[in-house]
Amino acid sequence: MTSKRPPVASILVARYLRSNNYTETLDAFIREAGLPPDAGERTGNADESDQWTLEGILQEKQQFDKSLKFERYGDEDKADSDGWTLAAPSTPLQIQTPTSANLLSVSVESWHHSGGAQEEDEHYIVATGADKRLSLFHAARDYQVVSSLSGLSDSPILSIASVRQGRYQLATNMGGQLLLMKDSQVLDRRKDHMKYAIKVVTYEDDDEHLWIATAGWDAKVLVYQSKISPASSTPTIGDPVGTIKLATNPESILFARNPDTGTLTLLVSRRDSTFIYFYALPNASSSSTECTEIGKQNLTPHSNAWMAFSPSCMALSPRDPSLLAVALSTLPHMKLMIVRLLFPKPDDQSSSSGGGEGEGEGGEKAETQLSQAMAALAVQNREDAAIVIQCNTFAPQTTYSTPQVVWRPDGSGLWVNGDDGVIRGIEAKTGKVVAVLKDGHEPGSKVRSIWAGWVQCDGKTEEWLVSGGFDKRLVVWKTQ
Template structure:
């Protein structure tokens, strides 16, 4: 009788539990195992899944020991937080997978608006407050699905799509101001700097493009390419950051790389530094950053969520360093096709992260614990996008995903 933790027995139980009957029969013969020994018994027995789970728990315990947690008065995951969902839909709008959500002020529409893009190439704009009425529906902006959007001066919309196009349009009317194709395909992200006249787009053609943003007659926006980074792999996460020196910079990650790359935010995008996060993390799991977002109140800290199958990691790192302040296994399942995103809570005391299981998880900044779980998809479909912020003075979370649903979450008891 082999030991209960015998590698051969673990493999045999894996084959049995997953229905690999032919492989199991051959393996039992070659490993000289009695078929009866595979039965885990009333206790369930040790399995590969349990071994991996224990390894993840071990990694998590190490990361919590490693985390720099001070005894100051930093707030924990404050209550109340958004827990009450309100579905956003229109009976005359065909349902489609949600790719991107954003709340922004659009002056011509009377205030905060919810911008949603879907797999059917549409961009729809809803009121960001109850009853979440459909205000606009644009299907002419791009020849393919829209992946990212940003707002200029509460009037103009920059949108990017799978076909490589970057379009500037009037957010309210849908009138197209400019239509360029700076990328071959899949423009996955657009960033607009708050203080400098720069726009960044990144695409799966292995390029990042820096554009100048100017305004012509009647304050009409115009993009002009300033510099292009040719990269060895697909760019994944990109973000603007302020370096410890006070300089503005672009930070980005590449597919299958644990490095963060920093370039100074000037017209030639000069390389500044490369920081490898892998040596300072406690886990053997490989990863790359999928989403990077600076802390809302501390520009020296970056929140990062990773591609790290089988579960997403959240990292809190210091800007322009290899100092990983916190490393957390979120429990959010991932595959090679996952698109991890995060959003900071308004006060910076925690983050929300998406999940392929339809659950949005809240992680406490101070302890690294997963303290909240919101079931954003009844059918457990992937949550593809989320947005966090304040609408009419209350904290709001917006989620959208492959259940074709859009939800606006508000604190319990708060007016929708």
């Protein structure tokens, strides 16, 4: 007969008494608590609970309390007028996929699908898996499988983006390729990354020119300016017009337009750096293909306890194009920041390039050093003031996780994934966890990808949340 395992708290107390040679107290405690005679002895196995001590738990609690001082939450008193809207997706509907494979990317895209007698231009659920397959599901017709394509890519697809009202699609894969597709046909493919092209983002400047940026695990971000339009007889991607070489692998990329000047800028975050980097897009008249870094914004301006992270995923607010949500690689739980983007100004760029100061002697040079220190402090204070929310989502993750954050389409909140099979909703106004979606994915499984937005379904507009994970499940979350 197997004996019941004693509570962990009792074992920790017994371990403390045994390690400090409180023999009489230990005997009395074991007798009164009904513990086995060997309670508190270390077994030497690899079980993590066997390594716990009271001192270690107290130290971890102190570190946690210290980190709480650096969290920032919004004003709950004003949350009623501008907080989390109650009609939020909460009911899961599992979609039957053609094959059983880990899902790497899920989204709802406008897709010009040529099926049957006529072409259809509608929204489809797009899912890619580790089996190199791309599947389309009809969003309005009982989630039927429209097509399941297995020969598009020679390696699993990691990212998808539709352009030109869904007439063309761009995809990146683990092999470092960028594919240009038209429905089930691959029109062009390039391999400018050495490995793992993890993300593709696009920006449609006009009816002809299209900005494309890809991030790869060869520590590069590539920028393309392609002429892809329905009028093109043979659309192609073309050679990269810009290259960004990083010290570490990129984590997230995003196109954003400066609200003051209207200039289109590329935002980049990279591993082992707490900065968001601003890059100017290459000029067509210039012969150089190097994208110029025009500024950066530190997410830990005063080097507080939050400094050990990378900005893993960035998402612009649908309400305010200068408000950015950033999912962080913090351990053991994901932390979230909402920051105001500090786009560099022309005078900032000119001052950073250096001038004629510091050439004097004696007091003049000391004054210059002081002014530089004061200027640096002013920048830090400005960056600190730009942080609107920084909070703990309590979504567990490891160094191998892929943090994801997406905004609700009305901008009232955000969704984040987790490695426990749970999706959490964060109120944008306060930074509080207000929704926990548990019944869609298997407990303890990794939710790899999430998407949120408006979807036209049965003649009405609905708010959807779509998720896919390593439990091989594709789930659509809808309002009740």
